[in-house]
Amino acid sequence: MIALDTNLLVYAHRRDSPFHAAAAKLVGELAEGKATWAIPWPCLHEFYGVVTRPRVFSPPSTFDEAVNQIDIWLQSPTLLLLAEDPTHWPHLRELLVKARVQGPMVHDARIAALCLAHGVRELWSADRDFSRFPSLRVRNPLV
DSSP, rough: EEEEOOOHHHHOOOOTTHHEEEEEEEEHHHHHHHHOOOOHHHHHHHHHHHOTTTTTTSSSSOHHHHHHHHHHHHTTTTEEEOHHHHHTHHHHHHHHHOOOOOOTTHHHHHHHHHHHHHSSSSSSSGGGGGGGGTTTEEEEOOO
16 A cells, blocks of 8 residues: 655645645545555645645645545545554654654654555655655655
8 A cells, every 4th residue: 555645635636736746646546546556644634724824835735725625535435544452652762763753754653654554665755854764665756
């Protein structure tokens, strides 16, 4: 199963992104395909926060645009939303300790732990910070 990180969701949504066409195509293929794909819940939360933030985009996406985009992704019958369960802490703890994570990097460790706990084969991300977690295969499909 492939999971998507926030940056690919942002690129797929924001037409002003230089990566929009490629990201929209990739996300569309996953959403319309037959294979299960995943989005960690924290990535949806972060997506909403990023695209609606005036300090990031001028103009930012409206609340309605951001909510509607999430609704569209959630309509994919093959989408699995990754959430914490009782096995989350052991996965997260191991990543925090091994990579000596602190501060804002906890967010990426949380995503990595969710992916590992749910059997994600590969996380698609343009964020190189995930290299801190070698137990998770990460690939940037835009390069």
